[in-house]
Amino acid sequence: MLTVAAETERIAEGNVTSAQGFRAGATAAGVKNGEPTRLDLAVVVADEPCVAHAVFTQSAIVAAPVIVSRERVAGGRAQGMVLNSGNANACTGDQGLAAALSMADATAEHLGVDPRLMLVASTGVIGVPLPVDRIRRGIVALAPTATGGHDAARAIMTTDTVAKECAVVVEIGGRRITIGGMAKGSGMIHPNMATMLAIVTTDAELDVRVARGALRAATELSFNQVSVDRDTSTNDTLVLLASGAAGGASIQPGTPEATRFAGALEAVCIDLARKVARDGEGASRLITVVVDGARNEVEARRVAREIACSPLVKTAVYGRDPNWGRIMMAIGNAGASLAPHTIDVFIGDVQVAADGGAIPFDAAAVSEAMGANEVIIRVDLNGGFGHGEAWGCDLTEQYVKINAEYTT
C-alpha cells in the first residue's frame, strides 16, 4: 500500500453515504420469485450532479445495464445509480436493454434526477428476463436517506455472506475529505466467477481527469488484483461519484492534492477488494500475497495475482500444507522475467525456500501461519525493485457445493 494510506482515518461503520451530499436506500422488490422480503434493489444518489468515472468488465459479452451505464457516464458526469441483485439482465437481448433503460429512467423520474445522469447495474443469474414490472414497483418505494448506505450494501449481495463497505477521511488542502464505498462479489475465489459491483463516493471536488486517473490506478492495485481482467463477468462495474460537497477548489491533475486523493481512494478500493476476497465463496481464509524484487511493478502484481489465483496454492492453504513448490509453479507461470535460483519464499514469518530451492524450516510454525484468518505469502524475486500485492482465499469443498447447487 502507498504510504498515504496510513494517513487516512477510518470511519467506524463507514459506507457509501459517509461522504457529504449522498443518500442511499434499498427495498425488497421481489426480483427473484420466492424471495419477496429480501432486500434486492438499491439506489445511491447525490443531491447534485457529480463528477463521475466508471470502469467496466472487459468481457466481449456485456450485460444490458453495462451498455447503458457505459454510455451515460462517458461524459464524466452522473448523479446516481440504481442496482438490483437476483438477476444480471445479461444475454437478454433488446428486451433486456429496454428493461435496463426503463429501470434507470424510472429511478431518475422517481428521484427528480436528469435520466441521462442515472446509471444502472445488475447482478444475479444470466439469461433470465429482468422482472421489470416488479422492479419499477420497487423503485417507487425507494426513499434514499443520508444513513441508508448499509441497507444499499445489503441489497446488492448475492452469495455474499457479509455486506462490504468502508469509508475513510483524509485531509487534502486543509479540508477533511471523505471517501466511502460498497462492493459485492464473493465468487472471486477463482477467475471467471461472479459479478463484482462497487460504488465509491466522495465529497471531494474533483477535476474529471483526477477522477479518471485515480480510479484507473486504484482499480489496478485493488479489484484487478483479486480478479484477473480477462476473467471478469458480464456485469462487473466500479463507479466513482464525486459530489464536491466538502467545498474548496477543484483538485487538479498533477498536484500533490491529486496524489493524496489517489492514495486515499486506493486505500478504500483495497479495503473493499480484500473484503471481496475474504468472503470468497466457501472460503475459510484470506490469502494475501506480497511480491518484491520484480523487474517492475506490473510484473510484481502479475506474479502476486498468479499465486493468489492458483487452485493448487488455494487448496494447499486450505489443507495448511507448506507445499512451497506450488508457489514456485505459480511464479513460473506468471510470464515474468525472473531467475529461478534467486527466489525466496516466506509463509507468514517463516522462510520456506531460499535461492529457489528447499531449506529446512519449522513445519509446525508454517502450518500455524497457514491456519490464520489472513495467510500471508511473501515472495522476493531478488531481481529488481518492483512491488505488488494480490488477494485471494482458500479453495474448499464448500466452494464446489455452492456452485454445483446454485441453480438457474
Place this chain on the structure above:
Amino acid sequence: MLTVAAETERIAEGNVTSAQGFRAGATAAGVKNGEPTRLDLAVVVADEPCVAHAVFTQSAIVAAPVIVSRERVAGGRAQGMVLNSGNANACTGDQGLAAALSMADATAEHLGVDPRLMLVASTGVIGVPLPVDRIRRGIVALAPTATGGHDAARAIMTTDTVAKECAVVVEIGGRRITIGGMAKGSGMIHPNMATMLAIVTTDAELDVRVARGALRAATELSFNQVSVDRDTSTNDTLVLLASGAAGGASIQPGTPEATRFAGALEAVCIDLARKVARDGEGASRLITVVVDGARNEVEARRVAREIACSPLVKTAVYGRDPNWGRIMMAIGNAGASLAPHTIDVFIGDVQVAADGGAIPFDAAAVSEAMGANEVIIRVDLNGGFGHGEAWGCDLTEQYVKINAEYTT
C-alpha cells in the same frame, strides 16, 4: 478431428511398445519413502537411434530433467527416455541437475545407448532432492521388453487413477505404420495443475521436419486444449520417437504422406489428452466442448478452452445445472471477436440458448445429458468457419480434498 482420424485403426490395448523397434519396462525403485513396492521408474527405449522431437513446459521455472532433455533432443535425435514418478526434481538447484544427468546416463550405460541420446523426465513433489541412489539401483533392475509398455504407463502415474495409453495403425505409402503412446497427468482439472508427461512412439521413417511439424500441430489440438499453455507445470514434457522400423522411404514435408502421418498422430494425442481430462482429479465426468462459427481456428480453440477451463462451468456440470449463462460468460472472456447476439449453445443434443439469449428447453433432457459420462457442450458463434475442440472435467468436492491433503 481431422477426417483422416477415421482412417486409423485402433489397436486393442495398444501402447508405447506397439510400434516396431521399441521396448519398455518399469520397476519399483522406492522413489517415495514408504512406497517401496509401487512401480515408479520406467524406461522406453528404441533398438536404434530415432528421429525425435519434444515439446516442453513454457514455465519460467523448469525442472532439471527438462533442462537435460531439452538440450539433448535439440538435434532431432534420441533413443530413449527414463522417467520417474514420486519426485519432480524441480527447484533442486545444481544438485538436481547433476541428479537428472546421473539418472539419464546410468540408464544409457545400463542399456548400451549413447548417453547423448537418452532423455529424462520426472513427476511428483517439487523441491525435494531426487533420491538418486535409489533410482540408480532401480535402473539396474530395468529390463525393457517389447511387451513392457503397459508397465511403463503404470509407473509414471501419480494421482492418476488409470494408466493412459493407446495405439493406432494407419496405412501410409502402402505400409502399415503404428503410432502408440502413453501419458500421465490427472491434475488438469484446472489450469496450473500437475505435470503432464507423454511419450509417443512410431515405426514410421520420418524426416525430422515432419516429426517437428506434426508434433507441434498435434500438441495444439490435443494437450494444449486440456491445459492452457501459460499454466503448464515445471515438468511438462511430450516426446515423439520415430524408429523407422516399419521400413520404406523417409516421409518428407509437404507430401500427402506427411499429412496422413500428422492426422494419425493427432488422433493418438487427442485420445491421450481426452484420457487425461477424463481422469482429472476428483472428476466424475468428461466435458467435451465443440466450438464452430469462430472467425478462425485459433479463436475457436480459445473459446472452447475457456469454456472447458471455467470453474463455474465445471461446477454446473457437476451439479447437472443447465446454467448456460456461465457458458456465455466463459465465451465472453476468451478474447475472441464475436457478436453476442448470434451465439447458439447446445448441451448434448438440446439447444439451450439461441441468438445469444434464452429459449425454452426441456430442462430434464438437459440435466440427463449433463449426467452422461461424456458431457458435450456445443457452441456456434455463427461468425465464420473456425472449428475447435477442448476437453475438461467437472469440478467436485473430491478435487479439493485430494489437493488439500496431498502433502509435501
